[in-house]
Amino acid sequence: MDRLDKVVETLQNMNIKVDRRRMLQGGMLAGLNLAVLTRLAMAPEAPVEAADNTVTMWAFPLTANDAANLWGPLTKKFTAQNPGLDIKVTLLPWDNRREQMLTAFVSKSTPDTAYLNNDMVIPWSQGHMLVPLDPYFPSAELADFPAGVMSGCHYQGKLMMIPTLIGPHTSIYNKDIFKTIGADPAAPPVTWDDLYKICGLAKKKGYYGFEYTVSDVESFDTILWGAGGHYMNAAGTKSLLDSPEAVAAAEFVVKMFDNKWVPSYGNTLQSVTTLPNYFVAKKEAVSGIYDAASALKATQQMPGSQLGVAPVLKNKTQACFGDIGTLGIFTTTKNADAAGKWLQFMMQPENQAFYNNISGFAPPRGAARKLWKAPTLVRQYADKASYIRADRDTFFYYAQNVTYLGPALQEAILHQKSPRQAMSEAAQGMNTYIAQVNGD
Amino acid sequence: MTTAALPTDRTPRRRDIWRRIGRSWPWYLFILPNVIGFVAFGLLPLLAVLALSFYHWYLFTDPSFIGIRNYVSLAGDVGFQTALRNTAVYAVLTVAPGSIIALGLALIVNQSIRGVTLFRVLFFIPVVTSITVITYLWNWIYTPDETGPLNYLIHLVGIGPQQWLQNPTLALPSLAAFAIWSSAGYTMILWLAGLQTVPMELYEAASVDGAGRLRRFWHITLPVLKPTTIFIVMVGTIGALQMFGPTYLMTGGGPGIATTSAVYWIYQNAFLLFQMGRAAAGTTILFVIILCIALLQRRFLGWTDELY
8 A cells, every 4th residue: 555545544534535536636736736836936027038029118107098099009110110129018006116116126027118207316326227328329319308307317427217208397277266366367376475365365265275285295396496495415415404495495384274275185195196186176276286297187177167377486496396207227127229229219209299299298309399299288387397406306315305304294284393393303304314324 | 781872863863754754745745835835925034024124225225234223223213113102002993992893793784684684795895895995985084174074974063174184183093993994894704703603502591591682692692702802803903003004095104103103114114215124123023012912912812722
C-alpha cells in the first residue's frame, strides 16, 4: 500500500467520501491550479515588459470618454505613421496619481511614459525616475514653447518633461448676480478690496460672494502669491509660511469665513469633488479659483446664465497656479526610443492642438496655438497663461505644504489659533519635515 | 557504569522531522498554498515594515540605518499622539454602540414577521455598497447649512444648523455615526447567525417557568451569544483601530487634525510626505497596540478554545 492509499484510508476513516481516483484527480487539478497561479504571479505586468514595439502610457481622464475622443484617434494616427510601433494608453483616476506612480516605480512596474505635472520635476529627477528628453527635442523646437513654462520642466539644465497642456487657474463670475446685487457686470474684482466689496453686496442680497475650499491648495497659491508671499525660500530649504505675506493670506481666508462671504463647507480638507457647488447652484457671485475645464463644465451646467472670466486676483502681485501638464519617460523603460518617438509625435503642432481641442486646456506650443480650436471661455483662460508661476514654490515640497497648511488654515478659520500662530506652526511643521527629509 | 546517550546531537532529531514530513507530505501540500500566501503577503511585509522602521528613507533617496530614531521621534510627535488618541476615541464611539445597535436590528429581523427578509436586505445594503457612494450620501446628509437633511431634522426640534464635519467637537462623532450605519448590516448578520443557534427549547422551558422576555434575553440569549459577542467585539475593535476610509473620504483628517486617525497619519507620512521609515515605525507601533488590545480582550472577555 503506498502513501496515497494511506491518505485515502485516513480520509475514509474520517467519513470523507474519497477514493484513490478522486484523490488523483483532485491532486492533478490542484497542481494545475498551482501552476496557473504561479504562472500568473510570474507574468509580467503589461507596462513593464510589454513587447519592445509597444509603448505603454498612463494618462488621466480629461473628458468623459478619453479612450474614444482622444487616445483612439491619436494612437491610430501614430501607428499609421510608425508601422510596427504600438501605443497602449491606460487611463487611471487623478486622485493619488503621484503615489501610484511612485509605488509603481519602486516596484519597477511603471509604464514607459506617463502624463506628469511639473511639480514633480525636482523630486522625481533627484530620484532618477525620469529619462532626460533633450535627445528627442532639438532646441529650435523647444524655442516654440513659452520660456517660463519650459523653465519649469528642466532639472540641472536637462529637459525632464515636455509640456503638453497649460491651464491657468482663475475665477468665473455670474453677471446676473452682479446685476442683482448692484455691482457692475463689466467690472469683475481684480484686487482683494474689489472682492471684499462684491462679497459685501452679495451677502446683503443673500448670496455668497466667493468660494474657497481649504483642501484646494492651488487656490491658496493665488492668495499667497497675490499677497506677495512665497511657500519656500529661494533655495528651497526653508518654509516661508510664517512670513508677513503668508499671514496676510491666511487673514484674507479667515475674513472670508468670518463674514460668511464663502460657504462654510469650504472649511474642509476633503476633496473638492465631493462638495456641493454653490456657484453652479447660482448662490455665489464669484466662483472658486477654477481651471478652464471646470469653468467650462460650470457654464454647461448653467445654461442661460451670463458668465464672465474674472482676472487673476491680486493684492500686491498677480500670479496664479497653472496646470503644466507634461509627458515624461520613466527610467524603468525598455523602450526609451520608441517612447521618445511617441512624445515627439505628441508635440507636433497639429497633434498638440488636437489634444487640447479635446482636453479643454491650452497648447503650450506656439505653432499648436495657431491650430487650436477652443470655446471663447477657454481662450480667455489661456490668455492668462502669463500669470502662471512655476518656480521654487511649485518645485520644492509643493504637494507636501497642504499637509501642514490645511490644518493650520482650518484652525485659524475656527479661531482656535490666530492666523499668525497657525501659520507659524505650519511653517514649523514644514521646516521639521524638511529637516527630517534631509536626515537632520 | 553505563551512561545514557544524551540527545546533544541534533542531527537525529532533524532526521526525525524530515522523516515525519516525508510520511505526511500530502497534508503539507494541502496547506502549502495558504502558507505561501501568508508568508508572501503577511509575514514578509510585516518583517519588511519592522526592518524599515529602523531606517531613514525619504522615497527619493537611498535608505540609511538610524536605529530607533524614528521611534524616539514619534514619542514626541504631537500629530502622531493625537492620531492615536483620535483612533481610540473612534473605537470607543463605534465598537460598543455599533454592536448594540446591530444586536437590536438582529433581534428585530429574527422575528417571524411578514417581510422580514426585505428588512434584512435593506439593513445589509450599506455593506455591499461602495464606500465612496455612501460617503457622498453622508456628505450630503451632513451638509453644514440649513439645506442639509440632518440640519433640517434638528431644525424641527428647534436646534440651529450644525457643521457636522467642520466642527472639531462634532467631526469625529459624525464619522463614528457614519461608520456605525455603514457596518450595522454586517454586524447584524453575525448576531443573526448567533441568534439562530439558540435552542428554542430553552425559551420554551423558561416561558413555562414564568420568565419574561427580558429575563429570557438576559439569561438565555446573551450567554448563548457569548462566542458571537467576543468575535464581534474583537473584530470590531481591530477594524476601528484601522480606521481610514471615513477620514480619507469625508474630512481629510480635519478640521485641524481632529479626525486624523493612526492609519491616516501613516498614509500621510508614507504617500504624501514620502517618509517611509517614519510611516513604518508608526505602523509597527499601531500593530503592537492592536495586538496588545486583542490579547487583553481575549483574556478578559473569557475566550477559550472551546468557544469554537
